[in-house]
Amino acid sequence: MKPRILLLGVGSIAAVALVVAGCGGNGGGGNLLKGAGDLATAVTGDERYSEIGEQLARTITDYNDLLPSEEHYIGRAVAAQVLVEPRYPMRANDALSDYVSLVGQNVAQSVDFVRQTYKGYRFTVLDSDELNAFATPGGFVFITTGLLKQTQNEDELAGILAHEIAHVTLKHGLAAVNQSNFVQAGQLGLNLYKDEKFKDDPKKRAQFEEKLGEISKVFGKSCDEVAFTLLSGGYGADKERAADELAIRLVAAAGYSPTALSAVLDRLPEQKGAGGWLDTHPSGHARAADLHGLEGGVAAATSAAAIEQRKQRHANALKALQ
Amino acid sequence: MKPKWSTLVALCALLGVAGALAQTPTTTLAPGSQARVTVSSAVLRSQPRSLSPSVKQLAGGDTVEIIEAQSPWYRARAQGTEGYVHGSALLDTKSYSVAVGSGATGVTYAERTAAARGFNPKVEEQHRKDEPNLDAGYVRVDQIEAKSTTLDAILSFRKQGGQN
Structure with a gap:
C-alpha cells in the first residue's frame, strides 16, 4: 500500500501548490495545474509525479532560467x-x-x-x-x-x-526576447524522453506533434526578436x-x-x-x-x-x- | 477532517523554496551538494584559472560533488577526481531535473543536456521544417561549430604575442 500513500502525499503537495500559485495570481487555471505537477517534481525530485496531470511543465520566469x-x-x-x-x-x-x-x-x-x-x-x-x-x-x-x-x-x-x-x-x-515566449516554452514543457515513450501510441504521438508545432512557433518568434535587435x-x-x-x-x-x-x-x-x-x-x-x-x-x-x-x-x- | 494549518504553512514554505530553486539556475552551490554539468563539455582543472591544465574532461549531464566555492570557480570532485570547474557550467541537481526531467532511463539522445523541456534539438528540427530557407545558413553554422581551437594553439599564440 506504500505507493498509494506516496501518491496521496504528492496529491496534497499538488493541491497546496494550487493554493500557493493561486495566492500569487500566477496565470490561468490550466497553467496552475501544470505548475502543480512541476512543483511536485521539485519537491519529490522524481519526475513520475509531474506526470499526474499528463501535461509536463517547467517554470521559466525569464531568460536567466534557460539552460x-x-x-x-x-x-x-x-x-x-x-x-x-x-x-x-x-x-x-x-x-x-x-x-x-x-x-x-x-x-x-x-x-x-x-x-x-x-x-x-x-x-x-x-x-x-x-x-x-x-x-x-x-x-x-x-x-x-x-x-x-x-x-x-x-x-x-x-x-x-x-x-x-x-x-x-x-x-x-x-534579453531582447519578449519574456512571455520563454514562459510559454516552459508551460508547453515538451519532453524528449516522453517522445521516446510515446512513439508507439498514435494518440499521444499526435499530442506531442501538436505541442512541438506550438513550441517551434514560439522558438521562431524568439529568434526573430534577437535577430532584429542585433541587425x-x-x-x-x-x-x-x-x-x-x-x-x-x-x-x-x-x-x-x-x-x-x-x-x-x-x-x-x-x-x-x-x-x-x-x-x-x-x-x-x-x-x-x-x-x-x-x-x-x-x-x-x-x-x-x-x-x-x-x-x-x-x-x-x-x-x-x- | 480539519486541516492542520501548521502542516500547510510548512508545506507552503517548502514549495516556495523548491520554486525558487527551480527558477534560479545561478544558485550558489553549497559545499557537499551535488551539481550537474549544463554545457556540452567542461574541464575539471588543476587550478582555479582558465588556462590551467585539465585533470578531467566532463560531459554534459555529469554529476560533480561541490567541495568549496572560489568564485567564479568551484572546487569539486567528479568520479573520484578533484579539480576546479567554472560555476557557469554547473546547475544544482534539483533545478537540472526540473529543466531536463529526471529518471530518464533508456534515453538515446547523445547529449542529455540538450534535452531541455523547452528549446531542444527536436524544436530546432521542427523550426528548420517550418523555415526551409534557413537551410543554407544552418549548413554554415555547422561548419563554424565544427571549427575548434586547441588549448595548445592558444598558449602558443599568447607566447608569440608576449602574453605569458
Whole structure:
C-alpha cells in the first residue's frame, strides 16, 4: 500500500501548490495545474509525479532560467538567419579567418569572468564592407571585413571581439526576447524522453506533434526578436556601455591594452544610414569618451614592445584585405 | 477532517523554496551538494584559472560533488577526481531535473543536456521544417561549430604575442 500513500502525499503537495500559485495570481487555471505537477517534481525530485496531470511543465520566469543548451539553439537559429543574408557572405577558411578566431579565443578562453556557453565561443569573418560586429546568444561572434580594416593593431581587434563576448556573457541577446515566449516554452514543457515513450501510441504521438508545432512557433518568434535587435534595432546605449566597460576589463585580463578599444571607436566615421555599428550603436566618439573615464581604473598588463609585436602579425594577417 | 494549518504553512514554505530553486539556475552551490554539468563539455582543472591544465574532461549531464566555492570557480570532485570547474557550467541537481526531467532511463539522445523541456534539438528540427530557407545558413553554422581551437594553439599564440 506504500505507493498509494506516496501518491496521496504528492496529491496534497499538488493541491497546496494550487493554493500557493493561486495566492500569487500566477496565470490561468490550466497553467496552475501544470505548475502543480512541476512543483511536485521539485519537491519529490522524481519526475513520475509531474506526470499526474499528463501535461509536463517547467517554470521559466525569464531568460536567466534557460539552460545553456537552449541559449545555444537560439544562437544557432539567429546565426543561420545572418548567414543566409546576401549582404553577409561567410569568409572561407584562410589565414585571416584563423587569425581572427585565435584573437577571439585568446580573450574568451583565458579570462575567468567570461561566461561559459554550451559549445563555447566561435569567431567568424563576414566579407562585407559594412562596419559591423555582433554576437548571437550562445557565442557565435561575427565581424565584417569592413570593421576589420578599421583596426590598426591586434589589441584594437581584441577590444571589438571582447565587446561582443561581453554581450554574450551579459546575455544581452536573450534579453531582447519578449519574456512571455520563454514562459510559454516552459508551460508547453515538451519532453524528449516522453517522445521516446510515446512513439508507439498514435494518440499521444499526435499530442506531442501538436505541442512541438506550438513550441517551434514560439522558438521562431524568439529568434526573430534577437535577430532584429542585433541587425537593426540595437541593444540601446545602456547595454552598449555595459559591454564596452566589461570589454576593457576582459582585454586587460587577457594581456591586451585596455585603451585600444577607445582608439578604434574614436576612428569610426559619424555617419547614420550606412547600416551596421554606425546605426545600431551610439556614436564611436561618445563611446570612446565614456571609456576614457574608466580606462584609468583598469590595470594594463602589457608592454609597448608586446603591443608592437602583436601589431606585426595583425598587419600580416590583414594583408589579405589589401 | 480539519486541516492542520501548521502542516500547510510548512508545506507552503517548502514549495516556495523548491520554486525558487527551480527558477534560479545561478544558485550558489553549497559545499557537499551535488551539481550537474549544463554545457556540452567542461574541464575539471588543476587550478582555479582558465588556462590551467585539465585533470578531467566532463560531459554534459555529469554529476560533480561541490567541495568549496572560489568564485567564479568551484572546487569539486567528479568520479573520484578533484579539480576546479567554472560555476557557469554547473546547475544544482534539483533545478537540472526540473529543466531536463529526471529518471530518464533508456534515453538515446547523445547529449542529455540538450534535452531541455523547452528549446531542444527536436524544436530546432521542427523550426528548420517550418523555415526551409534557413537551410543554407544552418549548413554554415555547422561548419563554424565544427571549427575548434586547441588549448595548445592558444598558449602558443599568447607566447608569440608576449602574453605569458
